[in-house]
Amino acid sequence: MTAATQDIKKKVDRPRIDIFGSQPPQQMAGESLGAFAYRALRDAIRAGRINPGAHIRELDVAQWLKISRTPVREAFHRIVADGLLTNGPWNGVMLAEFSQQQLIDLYAVRETLxxxxxxxxxxxxxxxxxxxxxxxxxTEEAEKDDPDRLVVINAKLHQMIYRAAHNQFLLQSLTVVVDALGLLRHSTFIIPGSIDVARRDHLKLITAIQNGDPKRAELVARRHIRRALSMRLELLKGGK
Amino acid sequence: MTAATQDIKKKVDRPRIDIFGSQPPQQMAGESLGAFAYRALRDAIRAGRINPGAHIRELDVAQWLKISRTPVREAFHRIVADGLLTNGPWNGVMLAEFSQQQLIDLYAVRETLxxxxxxxxxxxxxxxxxxxxxxxxxTEEAEKDDPDRLVVINAKLHQMIYRAAHNQFLLQSLTVVVDALGLLRHSTFIIPGSIDVARRDHLKLITAIQNGDPKRAELVARRHIRRALSMRLELLKGGK
DNA sequence: CCACTTTTTTTAGTATACAAATTATTGGCG
DNA sequence: CGCCAATAATTTGTATACTAAAAAAAGTGG
Incomplete structure (x- = not known):
C-alpha cells in the first residue's frame, strides 16, 4: 500500500447523519418492521434528507424509527443491494455518490434499457x-409551470412506459438504474427550455408507441435519454 | 379472491429441502458468517442441489452451516434481491422458477444488454x-468435447466481454440476468451442433470487438443470444 | 509539539430468547 | 367419510445481550 493510499484512508471524515430530527413515517398496517424501515429509509433518501457520503449508523436509524436494530439491518442490506447505499471505505454503509464517469455509464445503461x-x-x-x-x-402539459410536480409526473410517465413493455425483468432492471439516478439532488428541469423539450420528446414517444412503431419509439427514447444526460452534465459543470 | 385462487393457495405442497446432507463449504478467512451463508447458498443453488419450488427454511440452513439464524436471514435477503430466491405463495422463500413467458422476457433483456x-x-x-x-x-476450441467444462468457459468468455465494456452498471445488470438464467438445469450444449454454432458466434464477436466495430459486435451478440433462446425453448419442448 | 502506543468508546457481527403469525393436527359433528 | 373448529407445532419476525473489531481519545516518551 502506498503512502498516498494510507493518507486517503486515514483522512476520510465520516460526518454523522444529522437529518434524523425529522418526523419518521408511520408503519402501515400489515407491514413488517423490516419493510417499514426499508420504506422509511428509501423515502428519506429520495427526499434528499441524507447527505451523500455520510456514515449511516444502524443505531441512529433504529432510534429514529423507535425499533430495534434487527429490522434496520434488513433494510440496510436491501438498499445496499439496490445500489442506493454502498459500503464505505470504513466499515459500515453510506449513501452512494457518483463520479462524472459513473454518471455517464449509468446513463448509457439507461439509454439502452x-x-x-x-x-x-x-x-x-x-x-x-x-x-x-x-x-x-x-397532466404534464397542465402543470408545466411547477417543476417540483413535473419531476413526479415525469417519473410516473416513464414508469408507465416500462409497464407497457410487459416485461417484468426489464421493469426491474430499469427501476434499479432510475432509482440510482434519483439520488442526484437537483432536477434538470431548472434549465430553461428543458421542460418544453422533454414534453415534446414525450409526445413523440407516446405517439410512436400508439402507432406500434418500435423502431421509431426506440430512437426517440434513446435520444430523449441522451438529451437528459447532456443536461445533467451541464448542471454539473455549472457548479453542481 | 376467487375459489380457484383459494384452491391453489391451499393445495400447494411445500416439500422440505432434502439436499442438505451434503458437506457444507468452509468459512473462508476474513469472511463474515453472513457472507459465508450467502456464498454457501448460492453455490448450492448453482450446483442444482435445491429443487425449484422447495420451501427453504432458515433453521435448516442454519443447522446445515452450524451457525445461527441471523446471518442466514441476511443471506436470504441478499439472494432474494438477486432474484434467485423468491417469496413463495406461503410465507417464506423458495427457489425461483420461471414460466416459459418469463424465460422469453429474461432473454429479451439479456439480448439488449x-x-x-x-x-x-x-x-x-x-x-x-x-x-x-x-x-x-x-481454450473453448481445445475443450470442445467436454460439455461440462464448456459451460464454465462460456460463462468466463461472456463475463470477460462484460468487463471489456468498462461499464460497472452494465456489468451489474447483466450479472443479475445471467445469474437468474443460471438457474436452468440443463445446458443447451447437449443439443447436437450447438457447440460449434456457439464457437463460431464467439469468434465473430471477438473479431468485431478487435476491429473496433460496435455495430457489427452488437448485431452478432444479439443474434447469438436469440439463438441461445431458441435452443433453450427447444430443450423445454423436448420434455425438459 | 509531534509521532507512537495504549486505553476507552463506539459500532457492526452474531447468538439467543421471545412474540406473532402461519401451518399442521386432532377431534368432533353432520 | 368429509367438513369445520379448536388446538398444537412449526416458522418467521423482532428485541436484546453479548462478542469482536474498529475508531477515537488519552497518555507517553522523544
Missing amino acids: EGAAAALAARNATEAEVRLLFNIAA | EGAAAALAARNATEAEVRLLFNIAA
Whole structure:
C-alpha cells in the first residue's frame, strides 16, 4: 500500500447523519418492521434528507424509527443491494455518490434499457395503457409551470412506459438504474427550455408507441435519454 | 379472491429441502458468517442441489452451516434481491422458477444488454483484454468435447466481454440476468451442433470487438443470444 | 509539539430468547 | 367419510445481550 493510499484512508471524515430530527413515517398496517424501515429509509433518501457520503449508523436509524436494530439491518442490506447505499471505505454503509464517469455509464445503461422498453411498449401496449400515457402527458402539459410536480409526473410517465413493455425483468432492471439516478439532488428541469423539450420528446414517444412503431419509439427514447444526460452534465459543470 | 385462487393457495405442497446432507463449504478467512451463508447458498443453488419450488427454511440452513439464524436471514435477503430466491405463495422463500413467458422476457433483456456490452467492448476494450478473449476462445476450441467444462468457459468468455465494456452498471445488470438464467438445469450444449454454432458466434464477436466495430459486435451478440433462446425453448419442448 | 502506543468508546457481527403469525393436527359433528 | 373448529407445532419476525473489531481519545516518551 502506498503512502498516498494510507493518507486517503486515514483522512476520510465520516460526518454523522444529522437529518434524523425529522418526523419518521408511520408503519402501515400489515407491514413488517423490516419493510417499514426499508420504506422509511428509501423515502428519506429520495427526499434528499441524507447527505451523500455520510456514515449511516444502524443505531441512529433504529432510534429514529423507535425499533430495534434487527429490522434496520434488513433494510440496510436491501438498499445496499439496490445500489442506493454502498459500503464505505470504513466499515459500515453510506449513501452512494457518483463520479462524472459513473454518471455517464449509468446513463448509457439507461439509454439502452429505455430504448428497449420503448420498442417493446410499441409492440405490446394495450389501448388502455396508451390512453393512460396520453392522460399523464396531458397532466404534464397542465402543470408545466411547477417543476417540483413535473419531476413526479415525469417519473410516473416513464414508469408507465416500462409497464407497457410487459416485461417484468426489464421493469426491474430499469427501476434499479432510475432509482440510482434519483439520488442526484437537483432536477434538470431548472434549465430553461428543458421542460418544453422533454414534453415534446414525450409526445413523440407516446405517439410512436400508439402507432406500434418500435423502431421509431426506440430512437426517440434513446435520444430523449441522451438529451437528459447532456443536461445533467451541464448542471454539473455549472457548479453542481 | 376467487375459489380457484383459494384452491391453489391451499393445495400447494411445500416439500422440505432434502439436499442438505451434503458437506457444507468452509468459512473462508476474513469472511463474515453472513457472507459465508450467502456464498454457501448460492453455490448450492448453482450446483442444482435445491429443487425449484422447495420451501427453504432458515433453521435448516442454519443447522446445515452450524451457525445461527441471523446471518442466514441476511443471506436470504441478499439472494432474494438477486432474484434467485423468491417469496413463495406461503410465507417464506423458495427457489425461483420461471414460466416459459418469463424465460422469453429474461432473454429479451439479456439480448439488449449483451448487445450493448458488445458494442461498448468494441469501443473500449484494451489490447490486453482482446488478447485474453482470444485465449479463452482457444481454450473453448481445445475443450470442445467436454460439455461440462464448456459451460464454465462460456460463462468466463461472456463475463470477460462484460468487463471489456468498462461499464460497472452494465456489468451489474447483466450479472443479475445471467445469474437468474443460471438457474436452468440443463445446458443447451447437449443439443447436437450447438457447440460449434456457439464457437463460431464467439469468434465473430471477438473479431468485431478487435476491429473496433460496435455495430457489427452488437448485431452478432444479439443474434447469438436469440439463438441461445431458441435452443433453450427447444430443450423445454423436448420434455425438459 | 509531534509521532507512537495504549486505553476507552463506539459500532457492526452474531447468538439467543421471545412474540406473532402461519401451518399442521386432532377431534368432533353432520 | 368429509367438513369445520379448536388446538398444537412449526416458522418467521423482532428485541436484546453479548462478542469482536474498529475508531477515537488519552497518555507517553522523544
